[in-house]
Amino acid sequence: MSTPRLAAIVLAAGEGKRFKSSTPKVLHVLCGGPLVGYVLKAIASLAASKTVVVIGRGGDEVKAACKQLTKAKLTFALQEKQLGTADAARAGDDALAKFSGDVLIVPGDSPLLTAETLQALIEHHRRTKAGATMLTAELDDPTGYGRVIRDAQGRVERVVEETDATPDEKAITEANTSVWVFDRAALRSSLTKIDRANAQKEFYLTDVVAVLRDKGEVVEAVKTRDPTEVLGVNSRVQLADVAALMRRRIAERHMLDGVTIVDPATTFIDAGVTIGRDAIIHPLTHLHGATTIGAGSEIGPNVKLVDTTVGDGATVINAVANQATVGPRAQVGPFTYLRPGAVLKEGAKAGAYVEVKKSTIGKGSKVPHLSYIGDAEIGENVNIGAGTITCNYDGETGKKSKTVIGDDVLIGSDTMLVAPVTVGDGAVTGAGSVVSKDIGPGEVAIGAPARTVRKRKPKKEGGRKK
Ligand code: UD1
Ligand code: CA
Numbered sequence: 001m002s003t004p005r006l007a008a009i010v011l012a013a014g015e016g017k018r019f020k021s022s023t024p025k026v027l028h029v030l031c032g033g034p035l036v037g038y039v040l041k042a043i044a045s046l047a048a049s050k051t052v053v054v055i056g057r058g059g060d061e062v063k064a065a066c067k068q069l070t071k072a073k074l075t076f077a078l079q080e081k082q083l084g085t086a087d088a089a090r091a092g093d094d095a096l097a098k099f100s101g102d103v104l105i106v107p108g109d110s111p112l113l114t115a116e117t118l119q120a121l122i123e124h125h126r127r128t129k130a131g132a133t134m135l136t137a138e139l140d141d142p143t144g145y146g147r148v149i150r151d152a153q154g155r156v157e158r159v160v161e162e163t164d165a166t167p168d169e170k171a172i173t174e175a176n177t178s179v180w181v182f183d184r185a186a187l188r189s190s191l192t193k194i195d196r197a198n199a200q201k202e203f204y205l206t207d208v209v210a211v212l213r214d215k216g217e218v219v220e221a222v223k224t225r226d227p228t229e230v231l232g233v234n235s236r237v238q239l240a241d242v243a244a245l246m247r248r249r250i251a252e253r254h255m256l257d258g259v260t261i262v263d264p265a266t267t268f269i270d271a272g273v274t275i276g277r278d279a280i281i282h283p284l285t286h287l288h289g290a291t292t293i294g295a296g297s298e299i300g301p302n303v304k305l306v307d308t309t310v311g312d313g314a315t316v317i318n319a320v321a322n323q324a325t326v327g328p329r330a331q332v333g334p335f336t337y338l339r340p341g342a343v344l345k346e347g348a349k350a351g352a353y354v355e356v357k358k359s360t361i362g363k364g365s366k367v368p369h370l371s372y373i374g375d376a377e378i379g380e381n382v383n384i385g386a387g388t389i390t391c392n393y394d395g396e397t398g399k400k401s402k403t404v405i406g407d408d409v410l411i412g413s414d415t416m417l418v419a420p421v422t423v424g425d426g427a428v429t430g431a432g433s434v435v436s437k438d439i440g441p442g443e444v445a446i447g448a449p450a451r452t453v454r455k456r457k458p459k460k461e462g463g464r465k466k
Helices: 035-044 059-069 085-094 115-128 184-191 205-214 236-256
Strands: 006-011 050-055 074-078 102-107 132-138 147-150 156-160 174-183 219-223 267-269 285-288 303-306 319-322 336-338 349-357 366-374 376-378 389-391 403-405 416-418 421-423
Touching: 006 035, 006 085, 035 050, 035 059, 035 102, 035 115, 050 059, 050 085, 059 074, 074 085, 085 102, 085 184, 085 205, 102 115, 102 184, 115 132, 115 174, 115 219, 132 184, 132 205, 156 205, 156 219, 174 184, 174 205, 184 205, 205 219, 236 267, 366 376, 416 421
Parallel strands: 006 050, 006 102, 050 074, 132 219, 267 285, 285 303, 303 319, 319 336, 336 349, 349 366, 366 389, 376 403, 389 416, 403 421
Antiparallel strands: 102 174, 132 174, 147 156, 147 174
């Protein structure tokens, strides 16, 4: 027997009123990615023959983001006015054209949903040959959710939204999750029978339950085993709650893969981060974007890494890095700032109060204290004395220039390297040197050639008045 065909509809057109935001709700970010991305990812593994995203509020933005988030082919359906979840489902269904088979409907604001749960729901639906199968959850606090009303036999009778519920109905703790599987024909026929006779004057998708039951169709309800999976994000309060659960889930995945996370509650790891075995992540560490941590590395406490690669066995303490590369067994921190293009080769060090930008620090080379290294190429086994600055920026022309330092160089404390300048292999500079001319290999240079060379012309306007 061939497997029935599957289509998926993601409801992502809602206004997100409770968010009070100019950003569409499904684009609010959770652990490094927009809410809707998690839903698309869960759906991706189900091999649906068509996936429709219903867009409306901020539709162009949502569409552009969805296209970036998945390689899967998506169809976008515009819901002109946000008249409710049934109207959104209708817009999505219209985009399915001649499709026949099962239709999975998922809200774009439930990022914790897993592919396994969706798969199990689809299988249950097929096994029971239901017209519709809904996913429900037993929630400690179901406030804000639609409540599931079951009949004397325990079958679902209808769903009542919080705003329409009586106190008795509100006392019910089984909540609708807004995840559905429909037989397409049953979905189409029931959608036309839904009205807006409710407190919010919206077309509720939840009303299909009563419509289908009246027609004698089977409506199934499957209770999820993990009620946290179905939590929706309607406000920034719920965003923070769901983010905490997502962070825990991400941390558990890494811990089970052999990473020590000393305190998951104070560790912030984005969904796309990879971490090697036996790495130790200390509290107050933030790993963002496409950051990669090598095996056996020690990161934190107090570290923020964005799109940064850390090699095996490296240590990073009390540091901020963005688009940087820390080589194997390199050391960073404490109190270090690595900016885009900072590259520390194997065993290199950037220590306390050191800022590095668009520079390579060669294998085994050290910048231990109080230095600014910008637009520089530093060779292997170099020691940069405390207080060294690459003067890479000409304040008059706005031009940036390069400093090139060879291998085995000793740069004395407080050396100013006035770029463009080159220091040859094995050269040495004395403390306090101001290097504005190239130093050849093996040369020892000292002194500060600071002397008046010319006078600046006073600025006509805007300049400093005496
Ligand atoms: C909905 C359910 C509720 C359930 C809850 C679970 C209805 C009527 N209510 O309520 O029973 O407990 O989800 O999280 O279905 N959307 C559109 N167009 C619209 C309205 C909504 O695309 O016109 C989208 C939203 O972007 C969202 C999803 O549909 O992704 C659900 O809408 P939302 O307003 O969040 O519904 P809830 O009030 O949470
Ligand atoms: Ca919701």
